[in-house]
Amino acid sequence: MKLSVPLEFAPIYQIDGQLDRLLKNIELLAYLNPNNIEQEKKRFFGSKYTVEPEFTYTRLKFDAFKTQRRLFSFRLEEIEDEVIRSLFEDLLYHYSGMVQCIDTIGKGDKFYYNSLKTFGTPTDKDVQNAQFILHFKDVVDDNSIKKFSANQAAEYFAEFSKNYQFDYKIVQSTRLASDAMVKNSTKELLIKKNGKFSANQLKILAHHEIGVHLLTSFNAAAQPLKIFSNGFPKNVETQEGLAVYSEYMSGALTLKRLKTLAYRVIAVDSLRRGCSFIETFKQLHLDYNLNRDDAFTTVMRVHRGGGFTKDYLYLTGLKKIYNHHKEGNSLDDLLTGKVTLKYKKTIQKMEGLGLAVKPVHHNIAYTTNDNTNDKIDFILNNLR
Template identity: 55%
Template sequence: METNEVTKVLLEIDKNIDSLVKQIELLSYVNPLNIEEEKKRFFSSKYLTDPVFTYPAINFDKFKQHRKLFTQSLEHIEDVEIKNLYEDIIYAYSGLIQCVETIGSGKKFYYNCLRCFGTPTEKDVENAKFILHFDDEKKDDVIFQPKYSAAESEVFFKTFSEKYDFNYSITHSDKISAIAMVLNNIKSLVLNTNHIYSENEIAVLTNHEIGVHMVTTMNGLLHPLKIFSHGFPNNEETQEGLAVFSEYMSDNLTVKRLKELAYRVIAVDSLAKGYSFSRTFRMLHNNYDLDRNIAFYITLRVHRGGGFTKDYLYLTGLKKIYDYYHEGKDLNLLLTGKVTLEYVNEIESLIEKGLAVPAKHVTDSYAENKNTNKKVDFILRSLK
């Protein structure tokens, strides 16, 4: 085939996959609709009766999505490197569909998550426990005090975003387990109306959600290939690593925040041990002396859907990006979209072939390392 024909075939396959996966935003489906009601019931039961969560209805034909994904004519892609990438992508998207279709089914969802996201290794758990040995910052410090409602917090996100050449919407919800999140498919930042934000949380979230997640959302839309927008296989670890690393570079990453990520690893590990929601909660609340509200939301994040293992990847991703940066490598390549560290060579190759473009929007905090927290640096250097 002529070069133009080869490109035409690839773009057609990419377009087909794009039309199929637009609705597969896992975070849109895995957040329970009745969080606050079940939280009250759980606390009333003295932490003994597991919550019974309900989830949004799925608005696509799951079987049809699988079938159409696997009927793509990848054999017509002559470039072996690109063909292998698209094979990986189809398997990854199929796995995400299986996650969505089994939300709320207990073990089925958990096993599908294991295939998509994995679970902590012994080394990961040891790293988490190592972090928990350190004393965090003084809790009475004014920057950690709850101060701003979701509505009041909007102005900080809007002001922070003025440095970037893109627009997005801000919405509010009382049905998310995070205190804020970016929905990639609709270019929207969602703020949790049940949360009162501290100055530190706003500093963290502006860098994390806008400086990385929204930046990679917007960069992902600029390529001829739509896979940069919907995501490379296993991109969650890289994306969350980049996002937490922006907290570090902007001097907002604290020991307190690192311990939060460590508790998530411990909580995900509890799934592998067969812990129920209530047992994971009691471990965090009783054994680790976590405030019951904090323990509840960490447990919720991990047990939603039936066992959502993604949360351990924040810490493993941070360590990988921290090491990558200190090896003098180019972070901008990883900002080109929802990409994965393990596919850096493929990203460079696609840019050289004119099928992708360099990152237009660049994370502001990456321009200069402003971290002054020596304890945080010591911890990150020491992780295995």
């Protein structure tokens, strides 16, 4: 979608297009999801938790060194607007970090330190928030029993998608670190082929993956600039915060789900303290009484690649979006693409200049708060 813009913005479009062509094959999770999750899970359980899993990964489809060199060859000084030039400078450093992450997957500490640089690690306050959530007693009901197959999940998502005016593919996969995820580059919703889903989990995934991740993919595709699709710097926290907030507003967010996010923080903190896969698994499974399947999945998500710290951002992102919306702020500008709360004013300026447009698709959960669980509100209000 091209809009009529002043000639002075021509360098922005030129650099944006060059960046997009360079970043076509750079999607971290496409490389980071292990190829042999089920085999290693079986081997790990068979060893009675004594053998470290050995995950394998997809080979790179691009030259990391040449990509890095080209990233810093762009003539950003030709962008006259200081705010937008600053955004593009931040973008180059962000994409460089992503390239370094992908290039070092499976290379132990090299990947871990690149992950730290790109995603950070939980603070003591974040760990205390997670422990606060884990103090609450579990509630089990029929909606939390996993009884639906991947085929039934696909049918549910197809029906749910009638709430939105965009078309995408639903693909079943055996190479997922989660039960479902969106592949941004191909506009696909991937579902774990051998997974089992509860009724509430289907509602969570629908509002999370379709209501936010797919929605922002399609909104990004309607933008004049490709950076909205390729992603703003450190957009993960905002995007995951929006997605979990969509679960909350739809009434799907449960204590069990919040605990899942809390366990991820504990696992990333365990990684930060130098614990192995086995040690982190035993901490969740034995010390926190998390069932072994969920413990394995949580630890695998965090230890894959050599140490992936992203997962603590779901909880911090939720708190930031919850506070932002509670203060009366609109979330519309944060749905324009894979953007970051930090750059909200920049996005608004770009809209004023004709370099961005308001979102085409809107999240159906954000219009009315359907949460009826007072305990969830109590927890969110009291996170530090």
